[in-house]
Amino acid sequence: MSDRFELYLTCPKGLEGLLADEARGLGLEDVREHTSALRGSADMETAYRLCLWSRLANRVLLVLKRFNMKNADDLYDGVHDVDWQEHLDAAGTLAVEFSGHGSGIDNTHFGALKVKDAIVDKLRNAQGERPSIDKLNPDLRVHLRLERGEAILSLDLSGHSLHQRGYRLQQGAAPLKENLAAAVLIRAGWPRIAAEGGALADPMCGVGTFLVEAAMIAADIAPNLKRERWGFTSWLGHVPALWRKVHDEARARAEAGLARPPLWIRGYEADPRLIQPGRNNVERAGLSDWVKIYQGEVGTFEPRPDQNQKGLVISNPPYGERLGDEASLLYLYQNLGERLRQACLGWEAAVFTGAPDLGKRMGIRSHKQYAFWNGALPCKLLLIKVQPDQFVTGERRSTERNQDQERPAQAAAAEPARLSEGGQMFANRLQKNLKQLGKWAKREHITCYRLYDADMPEYALAVDLYQGWVHVQEYAAPRSVDPEKAQARLFDALAAIPQALGVDQSKVVVKRRERQSGTRQYERQNSQGQFLEVSEGGVKLLVNLTDYLDTGLFLDHRPMRMRIQREAAGKRFLNLFCYTATASVHAAKGGARSTTSVDLSKTYLDWARRNLSLNGYSDKNRLEQGDVMAWLQGNREQYDLIFIDPPTFSNSKRMEGVFDVQRDHVQLLDLAMARLAPGGVLYFSNNFRKFQLDEHLQARYAVEEISATTLDPDFARNSMIHRAWRIQAR
Template identity: 70%
Template sequence: MSAQFELILTCPKSLEGLLKDEATELGLIDAKERIANVQGLADMATAYRLCLWSRLANRVLLVIKRFPLKNAQELYDGVYDIDWRDHLEPTGSLAIEFTGQGSGIDNTHFGALKVKDAIVDRLRNNRGERPSIDKQYPDVRIHARIERGEATVSIDLSGHSLHQRGYRLQQGAAPLKENLAAAILIRAGWPKIAAEGGALVDPMCGVGTLIIEGAMMAADQAPNLYREHWGFNNWLGHIPSIWKQVLQEAKERSEAGLAKPPLWIRGYEADPRLIKPAHNNIERAYLEDWIKVYQGDLATFSPHPDKGQKGLVICNPPYGERLGDEASLLYLYQHFGEALRNQCVGWQAGIFTGAPDLCKRMGIRSHKQYSFFNGTIPCKLVLLNVSPAQFVVQHAEQTTEEASTTKPVAMLSEGAKMFANRLEKNKKQLAKWAKQQNITCYRVYDADMPEYAIAVDLYDDWIHVQEYAPPRSIDPEKAQTRLLDALSAIPQVFDISPEKIVIKRREQQKGKNQYERQNSEGHFMEVQEGDVKLLVNLKDYLDTGLFLDHRPMRLRLQEEAQGKRFLNLYCYTATATVHAIKGGARTTTSVDLSKTYLDWGKRNLLLNGFSERQKLIQADVMEWLENDREEYDLIFIDPPTFSNSKRFEGVFDVQRDHIKLIELAMNRLSNKGVIYFSNNFRKFVFDDDLKEKYHVEEITEQTIDMDFKRNTKIHHAWRITK
């Protein structure tokens, strides 16, 4: 009977059960699961076979000693007592991996140093020769671990981690480790499907990890067959004759597997930059006859190799890490679900995701979910049986003829239906009014139902969604579910492509935050407001360049501007100035601190055929007013709630500073002139002394248009004269 050794097989957390089954099948005796490892007994042939064939392990460790310890000296003594001449030449090289702490050992570096000293001292010979340290390719890699007062010392037979198969020299931004990819395929049932001749498709394949691992399984190819360096190569306990036999068996199995007619295995990838790396990885795995990769997104995804053939669709979609990703990911999952329902009936599907709630939006009920960790990210593998019995779909009201050509869409949840009904009602009420007013941009929804705390604005054929940050009293998971409900309803209500929906989160902004660039796409589009054209940018900034709620004020200024000298303070993108010129203003002066928005204002002027020689002044408004000596007949002031300013202790506060601001503006106003003052600070209180000194009329109600009637606190407005 061959000698038995204790082995420890390490693995990523959550793979222990699968690894135990795999190791047992490969010959490990009395296998037991531990956290992130499996332990058992095996002879040397089985140890080699585990190194070569394990698709799930990170390392195969051969235990050479366990011993109790109470302090660092006992660690040194226990390691020194091992006869290291059975493992390493005095002139050889070694590396130490140390984990755990306790028994007076506070950090892994100190523990590794004690182990190294013990080995070197034991092997140092009379000539003073001693082993050297080589962290990359040592003759022997030693693993030492302290746990609950016991030390375990092992030889690492694997060398570099077994997940590094060697074929993936190029990878994408968020790659799956190879052993995690193998675990996903095993859980998804791919080995059984492959044995029955089924197909494998990854519609978001990246550099091909999932399909390469799947092809290796189907072709009966050992995952580490082509590895050149092993941890046991220069270990003195290595038995080359047994290794050669195990390796030869693996080569023969691979040759036989690759000689079979290849299964239909395909990958699709939208990013053209990843296609060449994917091809290179496939070639290094010697699987170019088994796998084909095509450049294309879900629109080109077509998994039908032959009529009647079925198989597994597997993928690892993006998880979403940036603000606004919820929208694009939601529509990605919905689109993916639609592709499965339309093209993959009878197939199985597995979606490995860090956002499992989005799988509920695919229109197919899952029958099983498995928990995994991708590094530190908790993830789930969601399994679907793509069968009409599992579909959750609906059709809008349509004729029989229409129904035969209309694709089904994902059914809305009850919450999404409720939101969609309100949105549809608002849209119908506003569409006719907007057409009569020649307005192509307006608000359709503004947190009408408090639980759906978003604003939905229509900009021609685009939708701009602002998510208000939920209060702390709201469960974040509920808030996220409601956001996804709303986002799933919007494309259906407006019959609009998801690519034309932009989502942002709106929180209280201070200083310059609301004006800072969020993106850099430079996507400007033209909208209509009465007889004026304006440029908006939905993606690059928190605000779009057009405050929709001030539309009535801009139109009022246009009506009153004939022959007037117009001053626009805190002018932003000069939209009110454009309206004033359209109304016949004799001169216009627009002041703002931001060069970016003044340049935008210049573009708005040119868009309407107006001369850029209109005065556009970059300055702090308060300082400029103190120094200006011109007189104006019509002044519009719409200050921010807060803004950086050198003059006011570093910040402009509209409640505190509006008195000074209005006084300065009144000094520039002609005797029969008018100031229109507004702001959107909900708690704002107009100063009583100003009301006594000037004629002040609140006109807020007159400046709220039809699309903001549901939110009359959107801003305050006053008309001020001498």
């Protein structure tokens, strides 16, 4: 075999430049970058050193052969021609990985099978002995990459991916891979800061990946020093003496590094469940003297008490992928920015985020930004110098800026971020509405009501109060509106809400409301399972502010529910499309002889059962699961009071056909009226903005539109929130 080899190093997308610099420093020559990879030439000692020392690579591949191929036969022949006896015994184990397509290979499994067959056929001996397949820990792992008709056949020297250092056996919900964490630290300047004796703090450390990677860099520890099994361990071309030389050098450097006084490296984590796993990871890495992890919120974390000590604050805040996350994340980023301004003057900061718009809300300018990828998610690394001239505390007039320049730096840093001009305008409107509606709500003993409903077109939100909680729905902006401007206005509004309403930011939940198809508005969006008990008209009801687009209580139907309560005494009540059966609870409160509630969703019927049970109305209150139209066709009972509030459109798999309220409301009302007892009343309501009641219904029934009387003051600004009719037999 040659003394020099072509090496092919793979890495996460976006790290190619950093990896090229690192690989050159480790001895790789003729370096050329590719997407998620680079290639170069090196001797065996350099190959071993890259395996041991690369903090950024995923794999180190030794290229055996490049050849052109037009079809599967060319693939087989090209692989078969290699002298595999130099690499693997006939009794050894093998794994093959194949990537790419073309040249008649459209299936990677088929490609891998052809490569395996070629190797096995070449190594099969006279006794019929041949290598077997071991996908987990093979003696030899072979890669074949197909690029534009060229096959690149390689041996994997690393074995398992190099990001798997071995210390992180326990991890949080969304951890960074170790090599990505190392790349972020390198981009943030940590090697320079560590060499100068600087400190490092991570205020949201999770299970400590940044902390361990930072300590290994500072202590000059090879990231894979403790790895016991490599891809070259059983390779026949392995040179053990050369490997021992490289490994012994790395061990000596680590011992010397750990013998130095440890740098101050600290992590803080709010979730108590992650503290011990994080500490376990630190201990497995052998860095307990260097790294300490404490429990603490972002708003309380302290860098090193020594005021002369400077360093790096590094953080990977959550990105926000669940419904309702935006509000809590906005406040998290604001708290992080406030803490940096108050406690970290003179430090550097690096914030790695998949939500760079939230990063802008920290109130500190970033002087550099780098693009990264966390898997398939595009991310940004924001580099910040925590200095007063980088602080952004709101929109100020020039005179205010001049005044601020005269203040001491510490005083300016302690000042919380001001609302933007738009945010202050939004806060003023909320306070005005609260003053007006709050008096009405208090007088009527109403604890859940709509405070704001897109009063100002540029702030297209609905803001509802639920007994101390704030539920915010963002209406999707038209395509004509710049998404960045819409996002900025949302953040302005969310920043204003706690100040304007005097609520804790943790009690604000925000959701994006778009046009829904079918029953999507009723589908579960989250799984926190937290129910809040609220009161209305003398009954108790359960709402869920986080898990679904709607909360379980349609606030605009409050007057209708109260009307039903007043009219229900002694009557048999039927609630169709009952949702969480809040109207049935009110009917039972009003003295209904019985209630029957029908809905297709088992989830919402379970919720309805809890609402009824909460008020002691489990008896004589029936819950029926089924398609309302089919249920009405099969039912022969009579009811004195009926309430129908159907969806605009439904195409559930559990029902026959599709329900369309405009098309099907005549049939629905005819079926329901057939179940109405003499002298009974049916209330029909829906929220389809373009709905038109069929004029022929007027000829068959006594129909009266009562929409205006079913709106309380909190919905007076939106008279089209729903329409309602009172219907009786003639």
